[in-house]
Amino acid sequence: MGVGNVLWRDDGIGVHAAQIMSEWSVPPEVEVYDAGTVGLDAAVALEDRQLVVVADAVDAGAEPGTIFRFRPEELRPYACSGLSLHDVHLLDALDETRLLGTTPEEVVILAVQVGDVSSGLGLSPPVEAAMEDLLRLAARALGLPSEHMDAAMLTTGAAY
Amino acid sequence: MAKIIIDPVTRIEGHLKISAVTEDGVVKEARCSGMMFRGLEVILRGRDPRDAQRITQRICGVCPTAHATASSLALDDAFGVADRIPDNGRVIRNLIFGSNYVQSHILHFYHLAALDYVDVAAASDYSGSDPRLRQVAAFIARGSLAPFFPRYEGDYRLPKAVNQAAVSHYVEALDKRREAQEMLAIFGGKMPHSMGIFPGGALEKVSVSKIAEFRWRLERLRDFIDNIYIPDVLAVAGAYPDYFQIGQGCGRYLAYGNWDLDSEPDLTKRKRLQPHGTLDGATLSHSPLEPSRITEDVQHSWYKSRSHLPPSDGQTEVDPMKPGAYSFLKAPRYDGDAYEVGPLARVLVAYVTGDSTTRKLVDGALAALRAGVPALFSVLGRHAARALECKIVADAMADWLLELRPGEPSCAVYDLPESGSGMGLTEGPRGALGHWIAIENGVISNYQAVVPTTWNCSPRDDGGQPGACEQALEGTKVKDAENPFELVRIVRSFDPCIACAVHMVTPKGNEIGRFQVV
Helix, strand or coil: CEECCCCEHHHHHHHHHHHHHCCCCCCCCCCCCEEECCHHHHHHHHCCCCEEEEEEEECCCCCCCCEEEECHHHHHHHCCCCCCCCCCCHHHHHHHHHHHCCCCCEEEEEEEECCCCCCECCCCHHHHHHHHHHHHHHHHHCCCCHHHHHHHHCCCCCCC | CEEEEECCCCCCECCEEEEEEEECCEEEEEEEEECCCCCHHHHHCCCCCCHHHHHHHCCCCCCHHHHHHHHHHHHHHHCCCHHHCCHHHHHHHHHHHHHHHHHHHHHHHHHHHHHHCCCHHHHCCCCCCCHHHHHHHHHHHCCCCCCCCCCCCCCCCCCHHHHHHHHHHHHHHHHHHHHHHHHHHHHHCCCCCCCCEECCEECCCCCHHHHHHHHHHHHHHHHHHHHHHHHHHHHHHHHCHHHHCCCCCCCEEEECCEEECCCCCCCCCCCEEECCEEEECCCCEEECCCHHHEEEECCCECECCCCCECHHHCCCCECCCCCCCCECCCEEEECCECCECCHHHHHHHHHHCCCHHHHHHHHHHHHHCCCCHHHHCCHHHHHHHHHHHHHHHHHHHHHHHCCCCCCCCCECCCCCCCCEEEEEEEEECCEEEEEEEEEECCEEEEEEEECHHHHHCCCCCCCCCCCHHHHHHCCCECCCCCCCHHHHHHHHHCCCEHHHHCCCCCCCCCCCCCCEEC
16 A cells, blocks of 8 residues: 655655556455555555555655654554654554454555655655665565566656 | 644644634634645646646545546636537546545544534443444443544533434444445546546446446435434534534635536536525625636735735745745635635525525525524534535435436547646535646646635735634634634534645654664
8 A cells, every 4th residue: 555645756655656566467365555645545445454565655864765664553652743744644544444343454564764855746866766675575565476576676667 | 811722633634723812711813824835836837737637636635536626627628628528527527526525524524523522432331232332332442542532622412322323423434435435436446546537528438337336335325414414413503502603704605616517618607516606694695706806815825926816827936934924825815805615605605596405405404403594604504514515416416327328428539739728616525626727838837726725724815804714713702721622613614624725845853763674
């Protein structure tokens, strides 16, 4: 699930990653979802999944392009602090699935440290350079066979 | 004198700050500040005009469909194809957009606004047989109170049984929103950021099976709107009658009109289910819309461009250090005055222009609440209008569905012009939405969007006149400055969506703890 706003450059890395992955041939049990700035309705994509791998952007004060991995519960204490650059209420959406009894079994967030989040399209060079690692990590987390990755990995050129 | 600052206002989309100065417990001055910058127009310049439909949808995940519609209308106009939209294309647009309305209105009442009136704690000791309430009770027992908190305390009035029913409906509404999203995707392809609405019509073909799939979901949603949503709004209104007196605002209402019924190229002459115009609440007098009267002021906004510009000539040059400014929202004005937009404005304009469906529903609701038309100019009036409008649109969708013709085209064929200009006027779930485009040398030379929340939550204009929401807050009695529930109820009744009104400026350098670096 790629989340973020492609109109703020690096904030859109998760969406760009999802758009590249949507060109891959993945097994039928894997769905690639461009959640964009979907907000609360991300719940629709989360419900009853075995595993959700979220590709996201983050500002943790690290070197641009650094990739972090964390779980939703690790985000909780920082949820109101402007952690995420966009308006995806991922935690709120997870809470909704808890109310409905449709919580996904496992959620992993892969987030890339942003460099440039000014208005504009396209990624800054250090974040663009992190794309290949992000895709590889997402593919591994999803248990995709490696042949999917290598051939498709270098399909670059985001949709915008 | 006391100062109340609510920052951010929760359970809305995006970052809105409210500051209010009170004297003897009454708000003397209120200011709405949109705390993020919108740079959309800058991004679009120099691009293929067709990109506007895709890019403007990315402003926000809550109302991408509204932007797709406004943008496609502006491009229809600029491409000279507005009079050639096939009926299938026109109807599919209405069905996609209508699905988004239904979803958005249910979301707003149950998941954003109702928690101001419904006490979720009423479900904490539930031991009956409603599976939804049992889930909520178990949820609260585990100690995880989001998404119900934070909230202001002190004024929950519904009887326990009504409260519990409303909490059960809160959970049911989550399912209904998903069904509305699925319904949208039948002709929209995907949600969010649907591809279905496009300049010239719509991109999806009509088939009998799609009509049947749509119909099945629509009937379930209509059942929910008629038997759950509207009765719940009336129940809340019955328990909080003082909110018919609170939060009136500027008393002037503006609607651009929505739901195309023909393909007349001039949008102000196009036949639409919900008509356009302005309404003066004091005299109930209606005037048709004249788009040339729309201008934007920036004296109190963080922009260095000029004031009084029409949106077609609008400029977007940021000046975050500007003295006297307090918002990234501009101040749109009609004939120099502040106007309220949204479901209440649309329903009022339809009501005074004599739309029989609207009159019947509004008169029925007012009779049930033993209230008159002036009661609509209020916090509860906004919620009631939103719920009734949800029914009007859902019922109309059932009729539109029957107009679809399988096998016939959905989109007109056209060539792209080297130059031109276009205006797209429609109504997002939250109110009047306009896009203006200019094309030179085959690419976008200027693009401006004036969105609903910019009207409702605008700062003061050059003449010092506060925006609609600011006016609604001023004069309000606040019982407890520590728990200003009156003020958040007023703000949320406008259903503000700041994510779309503005975009952010700079990321805050937050220390967010140590995550595993991979």
